[in-house]
Each structure stands twice: as structure tokens, then as C-alpha cells.
Amino acid sequence: MSVNHSGGRAVEWRRDGILEIGRTVGYNRHSTLQNDHPRGTTLLFNTWTFFAFALVVFPLYYKASFRWQNRLLLAASYVFYGAWDYRFLSLILFSTVVDYIVGRRIATTEVASARRRLLLVSCVVNLGLLGVFKYFNFFADGFQSMLGMAGIHTSPVSLSIVLPVGISFYTFQTMSYTIDIYRRKLEPVRNFTDFALFVAYFPQLVAGPIERAKNLLPQIVSPRTVCRRQIIEGAWLIGWGLFKKAIIADNIAIFVDEAFFPGNHWASGSLCLFAIYGFAIQIYCDFSGYSDVARGLGKLMGIEIMQNFNLPYMATSPQEFWRRWHISLSTWLRDYLYVSLGGNRHGRWMTYRNLMLTMVLGGLWHGAAWTFVLWGVYQGALLAVHRYLFVDLGLAGPGGKAGRWISRLVMFHLTCFGWLIFRAGSVAQIGSFLRRIFTSFILDLNEARTVFAVLFFGGILALVEMWIRNVDDPRVRPGWNGPIGAAAATILLIVALIFWPPQIKEFIYFQF
């Protein structure tokens, strides 16, 4: 490591080796998310490279005995992760070793203070890595600004550092293991390979779902079988997940990126509005698409990964939204943060505070930027206000079928406002969008392209998601592999072939 002092100019703190990589931390919302990492490429599910990877892994997996299956999956998972940057394997290995040892030690220790200290070690290591790689520059800049406001001027200190793909996901996953052992809800795993596979299992390694040890570990430590139903459901999930990502999200992203282009000062109100709707579709399809593919891959290996999304835009309230959106994160935050803070056990105001703190930290989990903090504040406020109105004051929401649809419409727009905060490059851009929507709105026919894209792809999404929801109903489950299912799959395949986007884009949540 070297520190360069150059007169009165900024001190640039650079590090050799692992940190000297170039891309700064944060979700690059100013341009299309491209894989600009200088070393390797992420094994994206929607690439030929991943297809080749799967062609090697799956036949070997089916041929192998149970123990070799786990070794194979662990090796495949490290190849999957190392393809992006093999040096960051050391991080994941470090986390794995620490939590494996700490988990076993906690289980064999009866002294409460010693157990707490061990848990602290796990939290410090995991959150420390996350802090350095994800939040160092954010907090360093913030600290410097605060000093500046107090009249103390310092030279900026920042690390030229890259955010390891998936660090937020596997950090939370491995922490949940240790915390569950600490809470005596889980027995530690004996075999290191099994535990390492739990941390690094490739389908959900880099963008979730954030699996719980009590769901995934039992499936890893026991022999698995793959039944016909799992193969059919797995194939559907992979196909539909890729469709959502590559066809819907990536095609809509073209229009959304244009509208959010920082130099775009001329967009009309209608473009801004439909760009927000478009982003709501894009982020849902991008993220739930990844989760579906992960679940589908899991099913093909006989492993059931938890459902991460359940028609979130059908939610009628903020609480319901968070029970349907990124379920693995929201339940993680609920179980390990909200409950630890006291939950709703200490009165109304403490409940509001806990909701707000949980959501602010949840927002910060997404990225080191003030817009994510603001998004967290907004989500916390929504939850708190809803709780105040409909729980504490006991107001009744609109009833009946029409009432539910009105609630859904309102909730969808409240969510969209959140997405504007989430996607905007700056607070100024949020203001600019709102100004154009609310003060100078015209339905501009020049922007019909964006409107068409949102209606076309949003329409396909709504139709298929509603159909799949019905298919999920056990009474109509045979539809999955019946003639209607086959015809639907073929039509989707043809639409996919026609609308396959010109460029492959990273999954948005890879940045988190």
C-alpha cells in the first residue's frame, strides 16, 4: 500500500493487489449496467458461457454419488464466482472459514458472554468486509463533508476499490447461519464442504435469494433425488426467468436508460412517467428473473430454493409489498434486525423507529449512495404511516373487489415513487422528474416508443405471471406440461427469439 502526498492536492490512497482494480463502489445508474470489470466476466445466466458451464456441471452432477455431488457443486460454485475475479474467492473463503469455526464454537460454548463474543467476531468480520468493500468511500466522503461543515477542511481519502459481486448476499446468508446457532435454532454443520457449499451455492450466490441455513443446509447434507415435477417446474422457472430478464427487462432498459440519461433535460412529463413505470417493470423482471432461474437450477439438482417474489405489484399495502418483494431480504431484515431492535414489543413510537431503522439499513444494503438512504427512509415512512393509519388508528381500507384494486393501484404508484428515488442519479433528478410530471405534463406522441414498450412488455408480463399463478394452483397444476403449457412455452420462445436484445446486460442486483 502506498500513500501519495502531492502538495496541497488531494491525497489519493491507493492499494496494490486486490484493491487496485478501478471501478468505484456503487450502483452505476448513469449508464446501462455493463460488466466493465477489467479481469473476468460474470457467468451471467443469460450467456452462452453459462450454458456451456451448465452442460458440463449437470451431467457430472447426475452421474456423481451424493458426496461427490457436493464436492462437484462446491468446485463449480468457486469456478462460477472465480470466473468474475478469482482473487475475490479469498474473501468468500475467509467468510466461510470464520463462520464455520465460529458456528461450531458457539454450539459447544455454554457461557453466554463467550457466545456473545463469538457472535461478535462473526458480525465484525462479515460486516467489516462489507463495510470496507461497499461503504468505505461513502462514509469517508460523508465524514469529510461533516468536518467541512464544521470548518475543518481535510484532504479526501478514498480507496480505488471494486465491489465484489454478491458480497451483500453471501454475507447476510452466512451471518444468518451463525446468528441462528447463537439463538439455538440451528445445529452447526459438521462437514466443511457442506458448509462451504451452503455459502457459495452458485445458483443463488451472487444475487440471492438470501437462503436461510435451516432451509438450505438440510438439503445439502442429505442425499437428493430429482423428480419429474421438479424437472418440469425447473425448466419453466429457468425459461420464464430468462424471458423476464433478457426479453422484458433488457428491452425496457433501453428506454429507461435514455430517460434517466443525466444530460436529458428535454424529456416530457409523459416520458418521465412511463420511464418510471418502465423501471418498475425492469427491476422486477431483472431481479425476479434471476431468482426464478436460481430456483429453477436448484430444482434441477433436487434443491428447493425459497421463493423470492410473489406478484409484488398486486400488494394492497406497504406491509404486503414487503411480504411479496425480495422476500428473502425482507424476512432477513425482519428476523435479524427488526426483531433484534425490539420489533413492535415496546410501544408505538419504538415500533415506528424500528421500522424506519430497518428500512434505512435495508436501503443502504442496496448501495452506498444517498438516494438509497432516501429510498430506505421513504419505505420506512410508508410502513410507519400505514401502520399508524390502519393499525393504530384502526381505519378501514377500501373493501370489496373494487376496493382491493384501488388499493393495488395506489400502492403500485407509491412503489413507483420509490423506484424513482431508487433509480435517479441524484436528488436533483428526482425533483426534475417530479416537476415535469406534475407541472408540465403533456401526452407527447414523440414518446410513443416508450409508452409502447411499457404497454407491450408489461402486458406480456402481466398475462404470463397471472397464468403462472393459476398454474401454481395445485388444482390446475397439470397445465404445466399439458398442451396449453407447451403452446405457451413455444409462443414465448418465438417472442424471445424475435425480441432477444442486442446486448447482454448484467443483472441490476449484481451491484448490491
Next chain:
Amino acid sequence: MIVFLVAEFTVRALDARRVDPTTYPGAMKIAARESIDFIFTGTSRTAGGIALSVWDEELSRHEGRAVRSLNLAQPYSGGAPNYFGLRELADRRARSLAGCTVFFELSAGLPAFTRKWDDPWYFEGNAQIVVDYMRPADLARFLSTDEPFDRKADIVFRYFTRTSRLLSLRRSLQRSVSWRGLAITRRLLTALGGEYRENLLGAKLPPIRVLRTDEHGVRLQRERIRARTSRDALARQKPLRPWKETIVCAAAIMLKERGIAVAFHEVPAPSFAWTVNETETRRLDRADFEAWAKGNDIPIIRSHIAVTDDDFPDLSHLARSRREEYTRALAADFVAREGKGGREPPD
């Protein structure tokens, strides 16, 4: 399978009746039944800048007979797809191309296509055109380049499925669905009280397939182009020479070897394009190119029409209002260069 086959045969039936004179497959169909006198290749600047009817009119008057020209310039095409397409035309439609002149685009003094065989062969968004007339040896050559595995796999897949019309015409199908959908959306928005906001910039642009002519797209293009002229961008310029190694020059030599005349035509360019090409690196590139063209006896046709940046609504393409004037000037320069006797009519 039944649904897929129905879709495939429907697309085949629709495509059988369609002749798109701006593409190589269309050119193959046209050249099967008539002679071709001139072929323009290049980027969207040539696609939008050449008014083919005006060119044919001028050259017909000069040659004393009706001439037939094609404008095969396309946005996002590149050297390799043109090389393969021209080679196929020259080999399979040799009689129709006897006496033909093929033009390659020059912009601000340099060929528009600058890539070499070691560079990416196509634009990522337009991969299909590179496989349309790729031969097994080309595929083998492509596989030996440094392209990433994903691109190679993509091209292999496209190569082996190119006989499927559903797959090879998917971009056309996508455009067709989009245009129809767009028309319906416009009607819907109009019914809801939608209106056209001022769109002066887009209205000035020529009609080019996939070219954005909506106001938003035009302004976006201007912003992007301005970013390219930054001091940093100019400082990062890398030499394009030696030109003899570029695909476009290889295409020119390949055509000459098959007895087809070749020329480079200059399209008008805005001031930024000249700024970009006025650096020391680009001056040396220009000198190298001109020496190569002279050494191979390939003419460079420049039409000296006066333009200002106002003639380029998106800072890239010549305004619709100046197309005719430019085309006439280019035709006049070409005729002057060709000499007084005109060209021999094809057999």
C-alpha cells in the same frame, strides 16, 4: 414443434414476396434478374445521404441509358458483413455486376469502416448480417480471433441456424411488430388527447431504417457525439493505419480482383467530425490511406458542397433538405473523374 413450424413457414411465405433493395439478400434477388451499375456501401450517413433516384437520373443522363443503383449502406453494419455480401454478389451474380462500380464511404477524409480482421467483425446489436454470407473458412477464421467465447458461440449458433427465416429475419420481424405496435399506441394516445410536441430536429432527418428521428432520440445523439469530441477522447485516439490491413480495403482489393470497379465517396460531415480527424494521429492515417488508394488506383470522389453544422440535425446525418444537392454534386464529381467517354454498358 407445430407452433414453431407454423411460425417458420409463415415467415418464409411472407419473405418470399419481399425484396428489400437495401440489404444484400435483396440485392441478390435483384441481381438475379437485372444488371447493377452502382452499389453504395457505408453507414447510415450514406444510407440517408444518397438520394438514389437523383443519382440514377444524373448518371442515366450522362451514360445515355437507364442505370440501376443500389444503396446497401446500413446503420451498424461494418466492414466484414459488407465484405462477405459483396463477395457473394461478385461470385454468384458476376454477370449482373459486370461494369458495376462499388462505392465505399469516406467520412471527414477517412473510410467509415476502420476495423481490421483482428477487431470485432460486427456491431453487437447487429450480429445477424455477418453470418448471412459467411463461408466455412470465414467461420473458422472468426473462431480463431480473440473474441470472447460468448460472441463466438453466438455466431456459431447464428451460422448454423441461418437457414431458418424465423431466426435470421428476427430483427425485421421485431421492427415490423414494433412499427405496428407504435402506430396503435399513437392512435391510442391521440384518442387520450396526446399531441406532438415540437419536433423540428427529427423532421429534418432523412428516413433511415432504425435511425431515431424523434426529438428525444435526436437530442440524445447530439449529446453522445459531443462527448466524443472531448479532449480526453481525442488524446486516446489510436492509429487506424496501415489501411491495407483493414477489412474495407481488403474488400476493395477483392472486388478489383474480380474485375469490379471500386471508389471511395466522401459524405458531408459536421465540424466535429473534422475536428476529430485533424489530430496528428489522424493526419498520418489520412496520408497512409490516400497513399494506399493511389497505389491501388482507387479513386476518391469528394463532393464539395458547402455545409454547416445546422445541416446535421443530430450532428451526424445530413439533413433531408440537402440530400438531393449532395447527391447531384457527388454524381457530377464522379462523372468528371470518370472522364468524358462514360462507361461501357454491361454485356
